[in-house]
Amino acid sequence: MAETQFEPMSVGGILDQTFKLYRKHFLRFLAIVAIVQVPLLLIAMAVVAPLAATSVPASEQVRFESSAESEDLGGGSEESDTGPEVSPGVAVAMMVGVLVGVLLMLLGMTLCNAALIKSISESYLGNDVSVGEAYRFILPKVWPIIVAQILVSLFVGCGILLLIVPGIIFIAWYALTTQVIVIEDRGVMGGVKRSKELSKGNRGKILGVIVSVGLLTIIIKYAGGILAMLILAVLPIKSSVVELIVTQGIDIVANVLAAPISAAAMILLYYDLRIRKEGFDLEMLAQSMGAGAQPSYADVPTE
Numbered sequence: 001m002a003e004t005q006f007e008p009m010s011v012g013g014i015l016d017q018t019f020k021l022y023r024k025h026f027l028r029f030l031a032i033v034a035i036v037q038v039p040l041l042l043i044a045m046a047v048v049a050p051l052a053a054t055s056v057p058a059s060e061q062v063r064f065e066s067s068a069e070s071e072d073l074g075g076g077s078e079e080s081d082t083g084p085e086v087s088p089g090v091a092v093a094m095m096v097g098v099l100v101g102v103l104l105m106l107l108g109m110t111l112c113n114a115a116l117i118k119s120i121s122e123s124y125l126g127n128d129v130s131v132g133e134a135y136r137f138i139l140p141k142v143w144p145i146i147v148a149q150i151l152v153s154l155f156v157g158c159g160i161l162l163l164i165v166p167g168i169i170f171i172a173w174y175a176l177t178t179q180v181i182v183i184e185d186r187g188v189m190g191g192v193k194r195s196k197e198l199s200k201g202n203r204g205k206i207l208g209v210i211v212s213v214g215l216l217t218i219i220i221k222y223a224g225g226i227l228a229m230l231i232l233a234v235l236p237i238k239s240s241v242v243e244l245i246v247t248q249g250i251d252i253v254a255n256v257l258a259a260p261i262s263a264a265a266m267i268l269l270y271y272d273l274r275i276r277k278e279g280f281d282l283e284m285l286a287q288s289m290g291a292g293a294q295p296s297y298a299d300v301p302t303e
Helices: 011-024 026-055 058-072 088-124 131-161 165-173 177-184 188-199 203-234 240-278 280-289
Strands: none
Touching (some): 011 240, 026 131, 088 177, 165 188, 177 188, 240 280
């Protein structure tokens, strides 16, 4: 068993432990996200970049800007009133490409998040899991996770429509659904109910962790956006394709860097609530001193 101290943590303590795990296992966490996100980015670039070049060529952009300036000076032409024409075939291809890209990104995010949960959980418990082992473990759970996420999104969406406050409560109730499904091997409804059970009496803390990691993610993405603007400003080539490649590339780097932080904070929150509500720290102490078998999370009773 590892040297991890299983004890209740404040929001600050969870964030502190999050960065300790992040630094210690940075390359593994990075690989878990990059192994899915990078190929998806390359596929998206292969599909979207030619469409962007077809629909809005750089020369057309320059011409339309010049026409607009001429019109402001009183010498405009009628051609400046219309944007670049896109053929119906290209428009349909763009919509299909965007739809497929969004679905692939959602699937990729689900895979990455679930694999991170497994890897971070095992790291926290003092075990080592390779990237391949993490993905092999979570593959059978992908569809239950997706269905659970859709269900939770519907709950939260309906709650937000009901004067916002119920939606915030639902966010706290169901924040740990994916963690429960991965770690305790529960089904969709079992994961939803178990998350709500763990959240009882701890909604403020759960929301505090969510807001904290959300702000960190925004900061990372904002810094990435500034970096993309600086790169585009110094590049000698100006075109929509180059802009797309640079912005999407920087965005994927920001996602790769931010995803482990969010996943680590939420899995530590999960264990913190189990320590507070179920004496998980004593269970792990008994495991380290006794038989040495791993605890069976699936057997934890629900109310």
